[in-house]
Amino acid sequence: MVITKRGLVLGATALVLTTVGVTGAGIHLSQGQALFRESPKEIVDEVWQIIDRQYVDGTFNQVDWRAVRKKYLSRSYSSKEDAYKAIREMIKPLDDPYTRFMDPKQFKDMQIDTSGQLIGVGIQLAQDEKTKKLVVIAPIEDTPASKAGILAKDIILRIDAKSTEGMDVNQAVQLIRGQEGTPIRLTILRGDKQLVFPLTRAKVEVHPVRSSIQKDSQLGSVGYIRLNQFSANAPSEMRNAIKNLERQRVAGYILDLRSNPGGLLYGSIEIAKMWLGEGAIVSTVDRNGESDRQVANRTAVTNKPVVVLVDGGSASASEILSGALQDNKRALLVGTKTFGKGLVQSVRPLGDGSALAVTIAKYFTPSGRDINKLGIKPDVVVELTEEQKKALSADRTQVGTVNDPQYAKALQVLKQEIAKTGNSAASTTAK
Structure with a gap:
């Protein structure tokens, strides 16, 4: 199973946004695919076939999946909307919120181009x-x-x-x-x-990466990088941010993954390679027990100390990255327990322009941890009070500063890590 394809997603969430100027997403229908428009029943069977071949749970949540096919293909469908309704009904017994059907409009809405303008809340x-x-x-x-x-x-x-x-x-x-x-x-x-x-x-x-220099009386310059989501352009923006901060000779890094809901699987792997010189990143296992293991390839952009900020909104791809750094002892995690989503989805376009996101595998951290529904515990727990959350929400400029209690603790931990390694702003970077 190849897991670096861009179609594999780890996001635990839906973005409540609408794209502006989205066209047909580059999807062209063959003559055979176009027949789906005339036969709504075929789209029902196509969804059934995808789940039958790829769904992570071979028992289908103890559902007789072949009986399901017989039931739904015995029906007559007067319109695509009838078929769509039946599909959602058909997959509901799987009891998997991440396996979901999207009609053509919903699929287009999902294909958010983060370099463009979005409309929403x-x-x-x-x-x-x-x-x-x-x-x-x-x-x-x-x-x-x-x-x-x-x-x-x-x-x-x-x-x-x-x-x-x-x-x-x-x-x-x-x-x-x-x-x-x-x-x-x-x-x-x-x-x-x-x-x-x-x-x-x-x-x-939406720009997935924001970075800045934070001045500290003891350390000099600290690189602060906030990663909001693992979108298609997150790896390139992350690499540029690290290189820019390296040129400014920072002593170490605070990588902020708080409230990052995840995104594309390949993005988490590529970004992990920027921080890890060697070691495993993630393993995925499908329903047949076939596994794929991704490892660092000595392409780290920096070897300077890093502390990672996480919380209950850090999910899926965020958990792959933070788990890889924690298990390889490359970074310490500060904050609160992460969301706990250890499942991988593949988004499959269907013949009529709709799509199915189907859970195809579980993933495990390098040490073999299954974090699904469990999350990752930080090395240093720092809870925010309701008052602190409200204050930071009211003034987002304070996030990632000493007025942010979790950041302040991360800075303290980073100082201790730098002291242990003897690192400084003059240290050489990893190649």
Whole structure:
């Protein structure tokens, strides 16, 4: 199983954004594929076939999968919409929130070009596997949601006047999207309090990497890198950020993965190679027990000490990167336990322009840890109080500064690590 393909995704969430100027995503239908438009039943069978061949659980959650095919192919479908409804019904017994069907519009919305303009409120959603509630994994920085104070782990109770009871992520995304400048109200449950957030949909510019120099009286310069998501251009932006900070002779790094919901699998592997000179990065195992192991290849951009910030919003690809650095003793983790998503999805375009995201494998950290539903425990735990979370949300300029308690602790840990290694701003970099 080749796991570096760009089609493999690890994101635990859906982005509540709408692309501007998205065309057909480069997908062209053959004559045979075009027949799906005339035969909705064929798209139902295509979805069944993909799951039958690739789904990670060979028992299909103890479901008789062949009986499922017989049941749904015995029906007549008068329209594609009828077929779409049947597909969602068909895959529901798998009880896997990450295996999901997307109609053509939803598929196009998923194909977000991060170098372009987006329209939305800027939140990342997931459905809690146990409660089925819609949970905010993370607000995207400098968006209407983050500026209004929406936080990770907030539960969305209502979208405008509509209750989210029984609503899946796709339905929520459809309701939250809209035209730029239009209003929307989200009712949030935070702890035992209900909060109402009036928001205005806006253009959102998403750059996955932000970096800066932080001055310290003892260390001189510290490189601070915040990675927001593992999008297609995250590896190139990360490499440029590290090289730029190396030129400025930083003493060490704080890599901030807090509220990073994940993204493309290859991105986490490529970025891990920038920090790791050698050692395993991740192993994936499909339902047949076939595994693929990715290792560093001596292409690290720096060998200077690094501390990684994580929290409950650090998911999937973030957990691969932080797990690899922790297991290889390349970095210490500071913050709170990560989200706990150890599953890999493949997004398969279907004949009529729709698509299926199907869970095809589990992944394990280099030491063999299965972190699914368990998360990764940081080496140094630093919890934020509600007041601290609100203060940082209200003034995002304080994130990644000494006024950010988790960052302040990470800086303290970094100083200790630099003292152990005798590293300094004049140290040579890894080739």
